Amino acid sequence: MSKSRIQPRSVARLAAVQALYQMEVSGVGVDAVVREFSEHRFDRDVDGEQMAAADETFFAELAKGVVAKQGEVDQAIVKRLASGWRLDRLDATARAVLRAGAFELMHRPDVPTEVVIDEYVEIAKSFFEGPEAGFINGALDAIARDART
Template identity: 75%
Template sequence: MSGHASRSVARLAAVQALYQMEVSSIGVEHVIREFTDHRFDRDIEGVTLASADEAFFAELVRGVVAHQAKVDAAIVKRLADGWRLERLDATVRAILRAGVFELSQRSDVPTEVVIDEYVEVAKSFFEGTEPGFVNGALDAVARDVRPGA
């Protein structure tokens, strides 16, 4: 599997882990261990799940948690007036948090790649307007955190 594909799997898993942490209040190291031990590279009904870049997955999850106040502030700045982060769907929140962390902390990953990847993650969960919302929100945050990008 290419490095790109294993990073895509890591991003999807990071969003799932962030969502799981929010809805169940489990800790970051617990959720990382659960994904590493039980979800990656597993053979389920004869089909091996795609392998993830596990180090990148752990970096994303730990990074969102470590920088959550800054990440959330960057998202809130770009929400419509009167909207609070809590009003967003929990999965959308997790997608935006991972995307904003990557935009703000991983300058080695091109802006277009980050945005495209998280729009694809959104499409894996939603068929409605959410992927477009994720695209617009991450594009706006990218202008804030990557001036001139």
């Protein structure tokens, strides 16, 4: 898919996952990370290629929303993990994908369930070659059933 055809919300979701990952591994706060993305990562020319535009407002809502509701979001994810699994056993990138997807399913009823799940499964596929995308698909589908009855 060419960069110019990627939808601004898709870019925002990917950036939100990257921001959540960055916050977890670096300990930097959400406001600083949102500001960094806005000032240094969006609408930039990288190696001669213009990066796709992001819906920066949506990006900030996702990143800040996950942080604000992290306890509730994590509880929804843990409920759908295999028995005995803890959230901290998951790869940090998978945690970021699940947190962003779960937040959107739980707190953005304006976005169709299928869109949320498809988008985050595609993001997972961009990071993982193994079974993680299928795992994320199943977990988000179950969270959607819990959150959107």
